[in-house]
Amino acid sequence: MKFLFVGLALLGIGAALLPSVGSSGFPHADKLMHAGALFGFAVLLDWATPRSFWGWKVPVLLGYGAFIELLQALTTWRSASLADFAADAAGVLLYWLLWRVVLQRFVMQQEH
Template identity: 35%
Template sequence: MDTHDSGGRRRVRPLGRPGRRGGFDVRFTRLVGLDKWLHAVGYAGLSFLVAAAFGRRGWRSLTAVVALVVVFGGAIELVQGALPWRSASVLDLLADAVGALVGVAAYRGWRAVRGRVRPV
């Protein structure tokens, strides 16, 4: 997976270049697994959409969105823990919570930008 330049230094192979493991360099997932990144991205999208569905901008309603999405993630983890072929993970729930916070922050930013832009 690692490639070296002429000086013997490591260099990162760009995404999509042919090679082992489909040509994708996945070293960024060593600190936090790829599944945690996927959890965070998925729950960011979910919390953004739930916040948009509620349509309110106040911190109280956005806090409720985060709580609702995290409770949903916790329920899924509990169900997974009961299934013999799946496992529950507190780290997955933490990734869900981080994603929910990022999604609500993105929604808040989107609303702020959308409020300043006037349609032509």
């Protein structure tokens, strides 16, 4: 699982550095893609290691999102965005809310 996480994270960096293809016609589609990507990375990282979610995984995930924004700021064809970083953080938080709070409680109730 760790290799899958690392491989997809590297692909994500590559995709983030490609020239933008324009608007999809759907408002805020870019923000949904950021949140969805970091949600997926949170799933993979959570499955890949038993380390602390808030103490280790969240800093890694948010560091990844910040790194992508920094790299985009260094290009002439992309731009960094605090809103994109906020969408990244929202994706991580959404994962935590869905899995850690809602689904685990549901699973525990089913076991008892």
